[in-house]
Amino acid sequence: MNKRIKIFQSIHFKIVIVFVFLLIVALEIIGAYFVGQLETQMVDNFQEQMRLRVGFLDNNLQPLLKKPDSKNFESDVRRLLTDFSAKNVIKAEVIDGKYYIVGTSDYQENMVGRKSTDFDVKQALLVGSEITRQYSDESTNERVWKLVVPIISDDNKVLGVINLESNIESVYDQINDITIIFFRASMIAAVVTVILALFISRAITKPISEMKKQAIQMAEGDYSGQVKIYGQDELGQLSLAVNNLSTKVEEAQESTEAERRRLDGVLAHMSDGVVATDRRGKVVIINETALDLLNLTQDYALGRSILEILKIEHHFTFRQLLETQEELILDFSTEENEVTLRGEFSLIQRETGFISGLVCVLHDITEQEKVERERRDFVSNVSHELRTPLTSMRSYLEALNDGAWKDPEIAPKFLAVTQEETDRMIRMISDLLNLSRMDAGKDVLSLEYVNINELFSHVLNRFDMMIQSNDKPEKPFVIKREFTKRDLWVEVDADKMIQVMDNIMNNAIKYSPAGGTITCRLVETHNSVVLSIADEGLGVPKKDIPHVFDRFFRVDKARARSMGGTGLGLAISKEVVQKHGGKIWLESAENVGSTFFIALPYVPYEEDEWE
The missing domain is CATH 3.30.450.20 (PAS domain)
Structure with missing residues (x-):
């Protein structure tokens, strides 16, 4: 102003x-x-x-x-x-x-x-x-x-x-007369001096006033004006210098503005978060990615300490960050979302060595950490799952080698257990190979239009025969069917879908109580076919529902292992359903039962279309 x-x-x-x-x-x-x-x-x-x-x-x-x-x-x-x-x-x-x-x-x-x-x-x-x-x-x-x-x-x-x-x-x-004459002459000289001083001061101050106006315009960002040059004296040279300065400042401002826009564009489109501070550690620049990662607003973040927005004020001081420039793993996970960030720090330093701030680049490594954790869990689970049957087989084989093979009663039992453990390892390795092919994109679906009503009934008929063929069933079951009467034709890989239905039915039978009812439904929506299999078992705790489709995850690990499960069936089922463009999910309540849903894309057709 x-x-x-x-x-x-x-x-x-x-x-x-x-x-x-x-x-x-x-x-x-x-x-x-x-x-x-x-x-x-x-x-x-x-x-x-x-x-x-x-x-x-x-x-x-x-x-x-x-x-x-x-x-x-x-x-x-x-x-x-x-x-x-x-x-x-x-x-x-x-x-x-x-x-x-x-x-x-x-x-x-x-x-x-x-x-x-x-x-x-x-x-x-x-x-x-x-x-x-x-x-x-x-x-x-x-x-x-x-x-x-x-x-x-x-x-x-x-x-x-x-x-x-x-x-x-x-x-x-x-x-006295001469003094009065001198005084009058002095007054006349003073008046003449004032008039001359006004002209002289105006000649001096007018260029200065114009230079002041130009400086104010430059401060407001207007570099279009030029100071008028009245002569070749020092003021004229100063006016020329101000004009040159205005031109150079305008060029520098345009260059700076272009760099700033370029920097803003780079920061705005960076996939990583960037936070820059002044020499006191106060945030002066933060891009949208960093705001999203930290779940902050720009008004809140600007001017605050970087230690506060990164939530490390209790572990580090700003001086420590400047001196060590450590790479930090920052956990911003909440109950709803898992967020893990890696912060890399570097100094903003002038040529003289003066440190004017700090830059922190935030990388979202949530998926990397999750993949790494899953890899570690996968290796641990595979090692454990293979070690258990191998240990059991080794014990039985050592016993047979020590002479148990001569006993006509014990030897067949030991061999039967060894065969079961071998079959269990073969199933696990087969499931792992299937998952590996799916992850690599090498598992190609053989799609064909299938009557999903008949396909689902075929699977359930096999389980009915298995239950009826068992002379002494440990747990008598009832498989209840609630199908739509309309024939639904869906483009699927029949073998893969049979595998998915088998996995879910096996789980329903394993975890259902004696005399329980397994209810199987088939319904049609406006763009999907929904299959559901509900049991009356123990159910799944609410906290475990999001993880039931993870590889090797078991709610009751001891019981599942004793029943011969590999922990990969539901993971394979999820991959197969997703490859079909569908969805699979679970609804469960403890001590009430669990219901698995499978939704597949469906486009209704008229019979004359096939004719």
């Missing part, structure tokens, strides 16, 4: 004041010196003139005072004094050596013949030297200069004195 400058604060006003002040000081010094010298010179001239006249009078009076008894003495003295009288002479007296006034110029005849009582006259007669004094007349209040000069004969005898009082006020009046 351009704040208005008061008149007495402006440089325009200050230049005028400085000029006037310098003029007044100069005139004061010159005036004081000039008037002082003038006063001294005029007073000296006046006094010198009076002395010359007194000296002339002295020369004429000496012969007369040598013969005071002459017949014409008084008339001659009066004549000389009358001739001596002038405009500035107030009084002129001649006193003889006996202190008697022998003549006066002020026509006070009654004073002639009397003794003088003037102290200065007496002192001049006594010491024989000139006495001068200046005083102010009480009646007229004018300055009077008094000169008492002894009349000395050729033989150095004091014959008398001349007492002269002259009005010196006229000299001071002349000095």
Whole structure:
């Protein structure tokens, strides 16, 4: 905001004041010196003139005072004094050596013949030297200069004195008149100086004002203006420099803005999060990816400590991050989402070595950590699942090798267990190979239109026969069917779908209680065919439902292993259903039962389309 400058604060006003002040000081010094010298010179001239006249009078009076008894003495003295009288002479007296006034110029005849009582006259007669004094007349209040000069004969005898009082006020009046003239001339000079100072200050401040306006425009981002150059002096060169600066700043600003836009574009489209701080650790830049990863808003993040937004303030200080620049694994997981980030730190450092901030690049390694964890779990599970039957087989084979093969009752049992464990390992390896082919994309589906009603019934019929063929079933089951009466034709790989249904039915039979009912449904929606298999078993805890389709996951590991499960059936089922473009999910409640749902894409058709 351009704040208005008061008149007495402006440089325009200050230049005028400085000029006037310098003029007044100069005139004061010159005036004081000039008037002082003038006063001294005029007073000296006046006094010198009076002395010359007194000296002339002295020369004429000496012969007369040598013969005071002459017949014409008084008339001659009066004549000389009358001739001596002038405009500035107030009084002129001649006193003889006996202190008697022998003549006066002020026509006070009654004073002639009397003794003088003037102290200065007496002192001049006594010491024989000139006495001068200046005083102010009480009646007229004018300055009077008094000169008492002894009349000395050729033989150095004091014959008398001349007492002269002259009005010196006229000299001071002349000095005052000259001072007034000088003062008036000074005032005229001051007025002329102010006018000239205004023009000069305007000539100086106008380019400065234009440069100020240009600077304000530059501060507001407008670089289009140019300062007018009025001359080739320093101000002209400064104006030219401001114009060049404006051009260069505009180019630099455009370059900086282009770089900033490019940087914003890079940061906005980066798959990694970027957080930059100042030298105090406060966040100054954060891109959208980082905000999404940290679940923050830009208004909240900017200005806060990087330690706070990364939630590491209790483990690290900002100085430690600057010094060590460690790579950190940051866990931002919640109950709903699992989020794991890797933070890599690097310094923002100038060429001088000054550290002006820190940059943190955040990589989302949630999937990597999950894959790594699954890999470790997979290796651990495979090792465990293979070790258990191999250990069992080794024990039985060692027993047979030690002679148990000779026992006709024990040997067949040991061989049967060995065969079962072998079959179990073959099934596991077969399932692993199937999953491996699916992961590699090498498992190609052989799609054909199949009547899903008949396919599902075929699977259930086999399980009915298995239950009925068992003479002593441990758990008698009832398989209940609730199918739509409409024939549903779906494009599937029949063998793969039979494998999925077998896996789910096996689980339903394994985990259902004795005498339980397994309800199998087949329904049609507007764009899907939904198969469901519900049991009345123990159910799955709510926390385990999201993991039932993970590889090697078991809710009850001991029971599942004793029943010969590999923990891969549901994982294979999920892969197969997803390859068909469908979905598979579980709904379960503990001590109530579980229901598996399979939804496959379905496009209804009219029978005449096939004809």
